[in-house]
Amino acid sequence: MMKVIEGSHAVAHAVMCCRPDVISAYPITPQTHIVEHLSQLVADGKLNTEFLTVDSEFSALSSLVGASVVGARCYSSTTSQGLALMWEVLYNSSGLRLPLVMTVANRALGAPLNIWNDQQDSVGARDSGWIQLYAENVQEAVDMTPQAYKIAEDPDILLPVMVCMDGFILTHVYEPVYLLEQDKVDSYLPPYRPAVVLDTANPKTFGAFVDPSKFTEYRYMQWDAQIRAKQKIVDAALDFQKIFGRYYGGLIDTYHAEDAEIMIVTMGSVIGTIRDCIDSMRAEGIKVGLTKIRSYRPFPAEALQKALKDASVIAVIEKDTTVGNQSALLTDLKAALYNSKLRMPVLGFTAGLGGRDITVTDIRKMVEISSRAKDGVAESDYQFLDLKKELL
Amino acid sequence: MKLTIGAVVEPGSTMVTKTGAWRTFAPVVDHKKCIKCSLCEIYCPEACIHQVEGLFVPDLDYCKGCGICSHECPRKAITMILEEK
Amino acid sequence: MKEIRFHGRGGQGAVTAAEMIAIAAYEDGRYSQAFPAFGVERRGAPVMAFARIADDPIRIRSQIYEPDYVVVQDVTLLDVVDVASGLKGTGKIIINTDRQPSALNLNTKAEVVAIDATKIAMETLGRPIVNTTMLGAFCGSTGEIKLESLNKALMTKFSGELANKNLLAIKTAFERVSK
Structure with a gap:
């Protein structure tokens, strides 16, 4: 059933349909409406789950580690400083190979204190071993939720998954969304039946001490599982399409990519605005296209090499920066291209930090700069697109 | 800047931000009834009630x-009186 | 695509009004989107909300800078906010005021629709909450959403006696501005 609903409520409904055994969360803007609504669904008797109200994000994720090792399907949601407070547990949960699913309502990290959207929070957690999927719109954030469990709980993978959706822009928007049907979710997502659980009748040690003789191998197993997850992410999207009829690409998706001279690469909700811009620029004869990152971790290096091979210039736009170097997606992409034969200019643009609106004008400016680079004009290979120089 | x-x-x-513009209802003090207990000054979350020449007056x-x-x-x-704007 | 900007004060229901337009437009068989100008919500502070209506799925996510319509729930905002900013000359601005449009001195070529929504709200709801009344005026003066769809949208947010009072507020404002 399609209805006009707030993004957070649609995601909470999707979580309910995944039948989590334990939900643990600590409220923080702009994630609050998601867990508030889950709490309401529990109070209304619609969702049968152990809903833990905890004292902090650290406890929220720690409690899920305990619940997950006894075999519970677990859910949490957070953002920004909350995600930062989870840091230690992010690494522990992925190292323990626990298939948690968490929605990150992307928000800037302070200081300066700021509650608005960018993607610095989850991008900063890219090396924690969590799979990271980025949603373009509310529907994709909804549909990624059962996909996330499917990927996470696959016995060949067993890694936690973050579903990243832009805070406010997607969590607080009202738009038409197909709510998930319970029977379809049940046929898509089987109950979680882990092979090994914490059980007093059959004791195991979880979180064992590992010395230098084996640590590398455990880390390698985790690394290898993420690499293998690439195919599982593609499969999860295709399986979802079979049952629900909706598809957004596997690791990446493309738009007007076939003959694109200028290729924009990005992830998250800015893609909608970019699609509109591409349509109007195409009408003006500008050959511009889009490659959308759905899976940032694992990083789709091979898929990107294939999708970008015919472009004359690549423009990466992202809502984060790596202080001391360039931005995250940009440097990842350049690393993926270096040992290929591809040698087109790759320009990086940081924009939309701390809630600054990314407008049609911004996208057109980026395309103009990239177009000049395509024609051989030397352009800075990394810049803050919407910087107000007069304030500096 | x-x-x-x-x-x-x-x-x-x-x-700098004159938050008085946000108001719908304004407090009107009947100074004859006031016993100068100062509870209004203490409880005011905006800290905008002060004694002026002995009387408690909201800013x-x-x-x-x-x-x-x-x-x-x-x-x-x-x-609290509905303000005409 | 039609773009609408709401100006109100925190607690006056500007965000809810934008949401109801999105629901009503969807009831009409069109696509829609509504979102607040994200801020630190405080009762009484100037706030904005946005809505888009289109025949095709809406992809753009930026804020609205050149609206087709502007709805102003509180005339005191005219002193602190440039409510007509970017408003298209072909558009309309609907203002809650007991004054005549010409007395407002708005810097716009767009048609100015004045409606005393506070009076209607006090008569129908008994409270100066004007968001539903202003939706009735929006519906009547722009024709962008059907009255029955707006009523349906209202029923998703209110029930019982309160719903009936709000339906009356919508109807009264709708008839007042309809030509």
Whole structure:
């Protein structure tokens, strides 16, 4: 059933349909409406789950580690400083190979204190071993939720998954969304039946001490599982399409990519605005296209090499920066291209930090700069697109 | 305006924003009923009630019209009145 | 695509009004989107909300800078906010005021629709909450959404006696501005 609903409520409904055994969360803007609504669904008797109200994000994720090792399907949601407070547990949960699913309502990290959207929070957690999927719109954030469990709980993978959706822009928007049907979710997502659980009748040690003789191998197993997850992410999207009829690409998706001279690469909700811009620029004869990152971790290096091979210039736009170097997606992409034969200019643009609106004008400016680079004009290979120089 | 390192700024920005414009209801004090207990001054979340020549007076430049002073007053000396704008 | 900007004060239901337009437009068989100008919500503070209506799925996510319509729930905002900013000359601005449009001195070529929504709200709801009344005026003066769809949208947010009072507020404002 399609209805006009707030993004957070649609995601909470999707979580309910995944039948989590334990939900643990600590409220923080702009994630609050998601867990508030889950709490309401529990109070209304619609969702049968152990809903833990905890004292902090650290406890929220720690409690899920305990619940997950006894075999519970677990859910949490957070953002920004909350995600930062989870840091230690992010690494522990992925190292323990626990298939948690968490929605990150992307928000800037302070200081300066700021509650608005960018993607610095989850991008900063890219090396924690969590799979990271980025949603373009509310529907994709909804549909990624059962996909996330499917990927996470696959016995060949067993890694936690973050579903990243832009805070406010997607969590607080009202738009038409197909709510998930319970029977379809049940046929898509089987109950979680882990092979090994914490059980007093059959004791195991979880979180064992590992010395230098084996640590590398455990880390390698985790690394290898993420690499293998690439195919599982593609499969999860295709399986979802079979049952629900909706598809957004596997690791990446493309738009007007076939003959694109200028290729924009990005992830998250800015893609909608970019699609509109591409349509109007195409009408003006500008050959511009889009490659959308759905899976940032694992990083789709091979898929990107294939999708970008015919472009004359690549423009990466992202809502984060790596202080001391360039931005995250940009440097990842350049690393993926270096040992290929591809040698087109790759320009990086940081924009939309701390809630600054990314407008049609911004996208057109980026395309103009990239177009000049395509024609051989030397352009800075990394810049803050919407910087107000007069304030500096 | 040039920005400062670490967003270290001059204090008192709340003095600049005259939050009185946000108000729908305004507190009106009946000074004959007032026993000068100062509870309104203590409870005011905006800290905008002060003694002026012995009387407790809300500063309407900042009063948001929340009505807490009226609620807390033990002598019901403060009435919230819908303001004509 | 039609773009609408709401100006109100925190607690006056501007965000809810934008949401109801999105629901009503969807009831009409069109696509829609509504979102607040994200801020630190405080009762009484100037706030904005946005809505888009289109025949095709809406992809753009930026804020609205050149609206087709502007709805102003509180005339005191005219002193502190440039409510007509970017408003298209072909558009309309609907203002809650007991004054005549010409007395407002708005810097716009767009048609100015004045409606005393506070009076209607006090008569129908008994409270100066004007968001539903202003939706009735929006519906009547722009024709962008059907009245029955707006009523349906209202029923998703209110029930019982309160719903009936709000339906009356919508109807009264709708008839007042309809030509």
